[in-house]
Amino acid sequence: xxxxxxxxxxxxxxxxxxxxxxxxxxxxxxxxxxxxxxxxxxxxxxxxxxxxxxxxxxxxxxxxxxxxxxxxxxxxxxxxxxxxxxxxxxxxxxxxxxxxxxxxxxxxxxxxxxxxxxxxxxxxxxxxxxxxxxxxxxxxxxxxxxxxxxxxxxxxxxxxxxxxxxxxxxxxxxxxxxxxxxxxxxxxxxxxxxxxxxxxxxxxxxxxxxxxxxxxxxxxxxxxxxxxxxxxxxxxxxxxxxxxxxxxxxxxxxxxxxxxxxxxxxxxxxxxxxxxxxxxxxxxxxxxxxxxxxxxxxxxxxxxxxxxxxxxxxxxxxxxxxxxxxxxxxxxxxxxxxxxxxxxxxxxxxxxxxxxxxxxxxxxxxxxxxxxxxxxxxxxxxxxxxxxxxxxxxxxxxxxxxxxxxxxxxxxxxxxxxxxxxxxxxxxxxxxxxxxxxxxxxxxxxxxxxxxxxxxxxxxxxxxxxxxxxxxxxxxxxxxxxxxxxxxxxxxxxxxxxxxxxxxxxxxxxxxxxxxxxxxxxxxxxxxxxxxxxxxxxxxxxxxxxxxxxxxxxxxxxxxxxxxxxxxxxxxxxxxxxxxxxxxxxxxxxxxxxxxxxxxxxxxxxxxxxxxxxxxxxxxxxxxxxxxxxxxxxxxxxxxxxxxxxxxxxxx
Numbered sequence: 001x002x003x004x005x006x007x008x009x010x011x012x013x014x015x016x017x018x019x020x021x022x023x024x025x026x027x028x029x030x031x032x033x034x035x036x037x038x039x040x041x042x043x044x045x046x047x048x049x050x051x052x053x054x055x056x057x058x059x060x061x062x063x064x065x066x067x068x069x070x071x072x073x074x075x076x077x078x079x080x081x082x083x084x085x086x087x088x089x090x091x092x093x094x095x096x097x098x099x100x101x102x103x104x105x106x107x108x109x110x111x112x113x114x115x116x117x118x119x120x121x122x123x124x125x126x127x128x129x130x131x132x133x134x135x136x137x138x139x140x141x142x143x144x145x146x147x148x149x150x151x152x153x154x155x156x157x158x159x160x161x162x163x164x165x166x167x168x169x170x171x172x173x174x175x176x177x178x179x180x181x182x183x184x185x186x187x188x189x190x191x192x193x194x195x196x197x198x199x200x201x202x203x204x205x206x207x208x209x210x211x212x213x214x215x216x217x218x219x220x221x222x223x224x225x226x227x228x229x230x231x232x233x234x235x236x237x238x239x240x241x242x243x244x245x246x247x248x249x250x251x252x253x254x255x256x257x258x259x260x261x262x263x264x265x266x267x268x269x270x271x272x273x274x275x276x277x278x279x280x281x282x283x284x285x286x287x288x289x290x291x292x293x294x295x296x297x298x299x300x301x302x303x304x305x306x307x308x309x310x311x312x313x314x315x316x317x318x319x320x321x322x323x324x325x326x327x328x329x330x331x332x333x334x335x336x337x338x339x340x341x342x343x344x345x346x347x348x349x350x351x352x353x354x355x356x357x358x359x360x361x362x363x364x365x366x367x368x369x370x371x372x373x374x375x376x377x378x379x380x381x382x383x384x385x386x387x388x389x390x391x392x393x394x395x396x397x398x399x400x401x402x403x404x405x406x407x408x409x410x411x412x413x414x415x416x417x418x419x420x421x422x423x424x425x426x427x428x429x430x431x432x433x434x435x436x437x438x439x440x441x442x443x444x445x446x447x448x449x450x451x452x453x454x455x456x457x458x459x460x461x462x463x464x465x466x467x468x469x470x471x472x473x474x475x476x477x478x479x480x481x482x483x484x485x486x487x488x489x490x491x492x493x494x495x496x497x498x499x500x501x502x503x504x505x506x507x508x509x510x511x512x513x514x515x516x517x518x519x520x521x522x523x524x525x526x527x528x529x530x531x532x533x534x535x536x537x538x539x540x541x542x543x544x545x546x547x548x549x550x551x552x553x554x555x556x557x558x559x560x561x562x563x564x565x566x567x568x569x570x571x572x573x574x575x576x577x578x579x580x581x582x583x584x585x586x587x588x589x590x591x592x593x594x595x596x597x598x599x600x601x602x603x604x605x606x607x608x609x610x611x612x613x614x615x616x617x618x619x620x621x622x623x624x625x626x627x628x629x630x631x632x633x634x635x636x637x638x639x640x641x642x643x644x645x646x647x648x649x650x651x652x
Contacts, residue, residue: 002050004042004098006116007034011102013050042101042117043081045094053095060099066107069100073121077114080104109134140177147181152188157202165202169194170213195611206610207425210554211307214547218540219298225313230290232319237283237329242353247277248383249322250444253361257301257310258322259500261330261356262447264386271345272337272389276451277330277354279320281312281499282509287522291316296533299540301501304551306420306427311501320500327353331496331512333451342396347454351516358383362440369439391439394446401449404489411437416584418555429559431582448497449488455512456482456494462515465525467504467534468494478504478534480525504537549584553613556585560615565605567620571627572599580615581627587614600625 001016003026014026014034022038029051048056064087073083084092084100092100104111104119109130111119122130147158161168161178172179186193197203203212215223245263263275285292295311302309310317322328330353336346365381373379374388381387402408413436420427435441459466460482469476470483470493482492499506507523507530514521523530560568560583569581572595576588581600595601603617 002045002053003036004045004053004094005036005040006042007036007040011054011098011105013053015050016044039116043094043097048094053098057095057098057102060095061102061106064099064103066103066110069103070110070121070127073111073119075121077118077120080117080119083119144177144181144184147178148185148188151181151185151196151200155200157197157200161197162202165197166209166212166216169197169209170216198611205425207554209611210547210550210613215309218302218543219309223309225294229294229313232284232316237353240329240351240353242327242355243275243277243330243332243350245275245277245354246386247275247322247354247356248358248360248386249324249356250360250362250387250440253363256321257317257500258356258359259320259498260444260448261322261354262386262390262444263354264389267336270339272339272393274335274337274390274393274447276333276335276447276497277322278332278451278497278509279322279500280329280331280351280509280513281316281320282331282506282513283329283351284319285316285506287510295503295506299503299537300544302544302547304548305418305555306423307551311503317500322354322356322359324356324359327355330354331509331516333454335450335454337393342393347458349455349458349512349516351513362444363434366438366440371439374439387440387443390443390447394443397446397450398442401489405486409437411442413437416582418552418559420555425558429555429562431559449490449493452493452496453490455496455508456492458515459494459508459511460492464511464515464521465523465527465530466494466508466511467530467537468492478538480530480534502541503533507533550613552584553587554610556580556583557608557610557613557615559583560605561608568603568605568617569623570601570603572597572601585615589617589619592619595622596626598626599623600627 002013003016003024004013012028014028016024017027018025024036025033026036027033069087072086080101081097084097087100088096109122110127111121114120150156150158161182164178168179168182182193186196189196194209203209245265247261247263249258249261251258259279261277263277265273267273285295298311301311320328332350332352334348335344337344360383368379368381369387374391379388398409415434415436417432417434419430419432421430422428456466456468465480467478467480468482469478469485471485471487484491485493494508495502495505496508496512497505499509510522570578571581573579573586574597576590576592577586578589579586600623601619602621602623604620605617607616609616
């Protein structure tokens with residue numbers, strides 16, 4: 001005697017070995033024995049033999065038209081045996097009954113299960129909708145297969161995938177038919193989806209992928225600004241006094257966002273008055289205004305070789321940029337400095353206008369302001385005296401920070417960037433060097449650090465909320481709570497000096513302006529918006545920096561190819577991490593033997609990978625030289641806050 005039953009959602013047939021009440025002991029066709037509860041049993045039968053039942057029933061089930069079976073099924077709930085009799089006749093066999101059950105079970109669109117062996121046919125309207133969905137799914141599957149075959153067999157990309165190529169990878173909808181087709185084709189081609197699209201020309205080049213994917217993710221509405229954005233007020237700052245100072249800025253020739261200037265006045269024989277003047281867009285950009293929402297969505301200007309996407313529209317930058325000859329609103333920090341000791345005796349903050357006398361371009365005069373010339377007083381420049389005083393003051397500030405840090409700041413490191421001649425990926429590349437810590441760099445950088453430190457402390461002193469940067473145990477973080485910055489050697493630190501290109505600085509400037517004017521600040525210490533800004537800025541600014549590094553790596557590889565180099569020198573940073581000499585490029589070299597930090601090596605260049613921006617190289621020779629002094633002190637792939645104050649150029 002045989003038993004037809006259900007076990008773990010599967011229909012099975014077995015030989016009855018024994019029965020105890022409603023429970024059975026059954027031997028399956030595989031020889032396994034199992035206990036079957038009475039509630040799982042459909043019926044017993046004597047013939048045909050168990051081994052023939054399921055194969056024949058399954059074959060018969062495929063021949064039954066579920067649409068016709070639905071039409072002849074009774075209304076309401078019914079048993080499968082009842083429908084088998086209706087379909088096959090009174091003498092329905094064991095195989096016919098099981099075939100009927102399999103058909104009901106395998107077509108849930110037509111028949112809804114209501115218990116073991118019980119079913120109800122789907123209402124007509126629900127069935128029509130379900131069948132339409134199935135047909136849609138079938139057509140989608142056919143379309144997907146057609147796209148896959150086009151990519152694999154014809155080696156062309158479907159126009160639907162070409163039009164969505166960047167977004168398919170940058171922000172994939174993995175439930176979409178396009179993504180499924182791309183994923184299936186990539187698996188069949190044994191490529192990543194990106195490399196498949198590159199090979200098919202759907203994405204024109206690795207360069208376009210790096211650029212377009214970044215902007216698709218962080219500027220989904222495009223790099224431009226809406227035409228209906230409010231314009232800055234004209235002559236809205238005439239009530240601000242004009243400071244009687246001889247102010248000047250120091251920037252690279254390509255810099256267009258001039259957000260800081262300096263001044264030096266002789267108070268008397270013993271005192272200097274050093275001024276740090278910061279452009280004040282916080283006066284005109286109110287919290288939650290249209291232009292503020294734009295700046296908050298961007299959070300920073302984006303820099304990369306040949307690329308600059310500003311945080312603010314051009315007309316707003318022009319309104320507040322400290323261009324020479326214009327009276328521009330500024331937030332000014334003045335420090336009274338002893339000429340002999342260079343100690344600061346007092347500081348004051350003023351909201352005023354300044355008229356910048358000169359926009360000095362450091363790359364044009366850097367050779368004139370060497371340490372030797374400054375010490376000897378042999379500098380030939382209209383602002384030689386002022387810059388000399390700033391340099392001396394900067395060295396004093398640096399020495400104080402180094403004393404707190406417990407180690408000297410690394411100066412003299414040469415940084416490399418690119419001047420691109422031409423547009424796009426075919427540009428001719430010219431390497432450009434800049435020595436960080438040169439007198440001009442040091443003067444500007446230390447003044448910005450000084451201002452950010454003083455203003456951060458003042459915000460805390462007057463109990464006005466701000467956004468601070470702190471560092472402890474090597475970890476840098478941003479928060480609304482002031483804390484010491486061990487890496488810089490200052491008691492507190494708040495970015496305030498770049499409000500035209502960093503949103504955090506703009507927020508802090510609003511807070512400083514409220515303190516100067518004795519008004520209610522834009523943000524309270526418990527303001528949830530302030531915490532959201534900190535979180536979003538940290539993530540976004542990190543992504544912008546990573547994009548800049550990636551593009552520097554890309555152009556480094558392009559320069560290597562442009563120059564036709566077969567070998568190149570590198571220096572070991574740590575373990576397998578190396579830095580290519582004369583390029584802003586670091587990477588790991590798996591398999592590199594253990595070498596001391598700073599060890600110079602010579603590499604054979606085997607190739608370049610523009611997609612993963614990697615240099616394919618192997619060790620050729622360990623050179624008899626070391627260069628540990630030029631290596632970064634902090635994490636090798638992160639900028640320090642001190643370096644952040646050495647302002648980027650538009651070409652970076």
